Amino acid sequence: MPSFHDSFPDAKPEAHKACRFYDEHYSSIAQWQLEPGKKLILRGSQEGTCRFCGRSKPEVAFQQIAHAIPECIGNKSLSTNYECDECNALFGVGIETDFGNWSKAQRTMSCIRGKKGIPAHKGPNKSWRFEHKDGGFQVTQDHNPIAVVNEDTREIKLKLCADPYTPIAVLKAFTKMALSLMPEAELPNFEAALSWIRNPDHSVGLVNNFPVLYTFVPGVSPFDGINAILLRRLSDDLLVPYQTFVLTYGNEVFQTIVPCPERDIAISGKSIHFLRLPNPYDLGLKPIVPMSHERLDLSGRTVVKGEVVETTLGYTLN
Numbered sequence: 348m349p350s351f352h353d354s355f356p357d358a359k360p361e362a363h364k365a366c367r368f369y370d371e372h373y374s375s376i377a378q379w380q381l382e383p384g385k386k387l388i389l390r391g392s393q394e395g396t397c398r399f400c401g402r403s404k405p406e407v408a409f410q411q412i413a414h415a416i417p418e419c420i421g422n423k424s425l426s427t428n429y430e431c432d433e434c435n436a437l438f439g440v441g442i443e444t445d446f447g448n449w450s451k452a453q454r455t456m457s458c459i460r461g462k463k464g465i466p467a468h469k470g471p472n473k474s475w476r477f478e479h480k481d482g483g484f485q486v487t488q489d490h491n492p493i494a495v496v497n498e499d500t501r502e503i504k505l506k507l508c509a510d511p512y513t514p515i516a517v518l519k520a521f522t523k524m525a526l527s528l529m530p531e532a533e534l535p536n537f538e539a540a541l542s543w544i545r546n547p548d549h550s551v552g553l554v555n556n557f558p559v560l561y562t563f564v565p566g567v568s569p570f571d572g573i574n575a576i577l578l579r580r581l582s583d584d585l586l587v588p589y590q591t592f593v594l595t596y597g598n599e600v601f602q603t604i605v606p607c608p609e610r611d612i613a614i615s616g617k618s619i620h621f622l623r624l625p626n627p628y629d630l631g632l633k634p635i636v637p638m639s640h641e642r643l644d645l646s647g648r649t650v651v652k653g654e655v656v657e658t659t660l661g662y663t664l665n
């Protein structure tokens with residue numbers, strides 16, 4: 348068997364450590380690399396039963412396309428047949444709008460095509476607008492600039508104002524994706540999570556502190572489309588969360604813990620040793636400038652308004 352070093356000679360020591368951590372603690376139970384033209388419908392064992400509310404036809408209908416991963420991040424291929432129209436509408440209004448607003452600035456900058464193309468980002472009273480146009484970006488702004496160009500460093504500093512969102516609703520949206528992709532046999536372990544994501548009252552329930560491990564990889568489309576992985580703990584004597592979900596799209600990687608009080612009682616309230624799942628850039632691929640990592644706190648239960656998202660774009664002159 349080739350050693351880790353033989354397979355990934357350019358990997359950093361931290362990546363080596365993280366790979367060992369995952370070998371010893373987790374195995375993958377579901378993984379998708381989405382291919383835009385290839386439609387795939389995930390099917391439940393009982394046709395016409397919703398996995399989120401448990402109701403069946405004819406009490407509930409299944410007319411709408413239920414995306415397993417939101418369409419706004421570019422998913423046009425992966426859907427399910429086990430999300431009823433009522434749950435679909437509930438998630439659409441309740442948590443996917445928050446996820447959409449929260450992720451929009453970076454989606455615009457990563458040129459991710461949602462339902463209506465690449466989203467434009469705009470300020471109140473037409474004060475500014477940032478959009479993708481003619482193969483580049485176009486910024487329209489008044490006296491209070493959102494974009495400042497530094498010709499010496501060839502950088503544009505952008506400050507975009509995010510649309511309102513509730514952080515915990517964004518965390519629910521990640522959890523909903525994991526629950527959509529999860530093998531059916533796992534669902535009895537996630538009854539609390541299934542009811543939590545359906546509860547429109549974000550002030551109650553389940554999660555107090557679940558950090559999201561975030562990685563930003565600079566460059567134009569550094570990853571090949573959307574990738575989603577669900578990993579499950581190898582055995583119950585290991586003091587790590589039961590399942591972790593990793594979603595990669597655009598320039599970003601998000602790793603969340605799937606809330607599972609049913610199986611995670613042994614680690615509840617404890618500080619645990621947990622590492623980020625390495626991505627191809629940890630294992631030797633070279634980003635154009637170093638990637639950055641952050642722990643995001645999405646535990647806030649009140650609406651965040653007027654959050655400023657700052658970013659720097661590099662440019663070249665033709």
Ligand SMILES: [Zn+2]
Pocket residue numbers: 397398399400401402407430431432433434435
């Ligand atoms: Zn339902």
